[in-house]
Amino acid sequence: MSVTEVHRYDIDAVRASFPALAAGSAHFDGPGGTQVPQQVIDAIAKALSEPLCNRGAHTVAERNAEAVVVEARRAFGDFFGADPAGVVFGRSSTQLAYDFSRTLAQGWNPGDEVVVTRLDHESNVSPWVQAAARAGAVVRFAGFDPESGELRPEHIQDALSDRTRLVAVTAASNLIGTRPDIPAIARLVHDAGAVLFVDGAQYAAHASMDFTSMGADFLTCSAYKFLGPHLGVLVASPDRLEGLDPDKLSASTNSVPERFELGILPYGVLAGARAAVDFWAQLSPRGTGTRRDRLVDALSAVESYEEALLQTVEGGLKSLDGVNVWSRATVRTPTLLVTFDGHDAHDVRDHLATRGVDAGAGTFYAREASRVIGLGDRGGLRLGLAPYTSIEDVDRLLVALHEYLR
Template identity: 60%
Template sequence: MAYDVSAVREHFPALEEGAAHFDGPGGSQVPDVVGEAVAATLLVAIANRGSVTAAERRADTVVAGARRAAADLLGAEPAGIVFGRSMTQLTYDFSRTLAKNWGPGDEIVVTRLDHDANIRPWVQAARSRGAIVRWADFDPVRGELPVDEVTSLLSERTRLVAVTAASNLLGTRPDIPAITEAAHDAGALCYVDGVHLTPHAAVDVTELGADFFACSPYKFLGPHLGLVAASPALLETLHPDKLLPSTNAVPERFELGTLPYELLAGTTAAIDFLAGLVPGTGPRRTRLLTSMRVLENHENTLLRQLDEGLAELPGIVRHGSPTRHRTPTVLFSVDGVSPETTYRHLASRGVNAPASSFYAVECSRHLGLGDTGAVRAGIAPYTTEADISRLLAALR
């Protein structure tokens, strides 16, 4: 099935400014239908959720619709979708809640491949309870996290494994099903950071084995907020700190304060847009699986073009080997040129590819890049072959 990138691009007003955007891993551009959904929700009567007035019912409909949409995207249950301000905020909330059951001698496992949002909340929560932190290292040459680097750290005292589904710095994708299976065999829960995977691949949280799967709509064409998918039965066993009069129902007990209805409407619109990337019929989940697989093929074709083009340029230093099983993300430096200088040079030519450690500071340090990091180029649903050529020409 063909992917019509020109038709997709017509829905992105931001692209009219003319830049070639490789900054999607930090936040994608937004299609018109998302902005329209946000504006429409702000411009009608709306109130706290309820069933008496039209405004109350409208808010309830928006929330329920967003839960169903997110569940369709991730292969989860609507009653297990928790919304929050960001993935970072939600992970801190869950770390504090889970840590209530930890004590001295308990262990957690984190990896150096991860974004700090899936490291620091767990490290800090463990230390507050006297628990031990075990660190899994990745191969800095290939940029990959072998399964046994994680599983070798598991014991009967392991309470949680926190691991990324795809490195936001390198794009490499660990074998999450193998890691979660081993964690479960050890009696541990697994919290998976899916922020960088979700925009690029079809996701099924059940197949991944994730007890918690966190992602960010603003990385997959939506508004700025975060969400976590988990089993409603698991959520029922957890008791976060909350206000006395707020509901104890799942998943609402984890959502502190009034939800941003306009952003939830925008999230639903973004997921519907993803479901319609290629023509199709049937349930939204079915259309999403088809669209995301076609999108993945399109992005991988562009990634090969970028990999081959970078390999032909002298002075380009790649970080992490170009492996098959990764998202369309490239981390590189120009020999003898600071990443900041390269970033500014590209920007001056209308190519947006920023330089940083992008909050994956442990990963950057393990690669020998310190806190400075390198230049990251990420491919998105609106990226074209012409964009890739512009990036390569600017580097040349």
């Protein structure tokens, strides 16, 4: 399928919503953080321009704050197909992983085991390694296939035992895009009597997520990875949250999910995050049904559009001499890690920047994954597609690469 054959997605209308694109750069830096639509900016400004106070029901300011939080939880409940009462907000997904690692580790004993993977971003590794060390638990690393980049269920199975208490795994690699089979992994983890903690930060901007069918016990993401402001979100079942006792102020509420949210929530950011979810919903080609229905439809359209665009990028890269693409998994996000024979990826990145093409180079906190595939601690050039990436952006990228390599 070519990009021009994807009729369900109006890229020009999408791009018109992003004021940052007027600066003229072609953005392939989405895996590190996406640009923000005007609707998100407006929602933040609106929330902060109206009366706000601590949440309550007595004054206009209190009611405004309460409404912002309630609406944000409902929005992310729809985004993840989850119960809004199981939506926890935090500063970032890294912060939430640390908070929950400390809380979950309260039930670990010396000799218990925790499984992390070599594919993951460090934010879903270090919190568990450090919590395990404090509890006297053993850490087991699950590997992945260095040639294909696949993390298969058997890689997790090989690391499980009857002492496994938790498995942490990514839903999509931030380095090479690999999307492991989370439902299959969840079944193995639960059969072993363990808990599954999934990092969905790189998945959420490219495909619809259904918390129930994924089978995760905890799922995190960062709104700034999918068109929103900087905000961490964690999803779990309310019943599971009820069974946890986090450190918190004695005077703060013990209600779920609020007992996990330390201090006052950032109301402006929450309003912007809710607007990001609504922006996704309005991308639905059908434009009918519940917000959840429209989100699923929209992300299906985005996935098809990005897949067609990815084929164009990959075809262009194959036409260039000395280019090595390390994103090879059968199922993956539109994130490519590329190296160049005889050229440092960091130098290529610098050249692209002079041509108004924004990309990143390095290991992006996935150093173990880079080492497994043989790129050590230098990594490569990361090219990520986003919902606002155009065919013109791709042409500009390929021309700039051809110019450099020539």
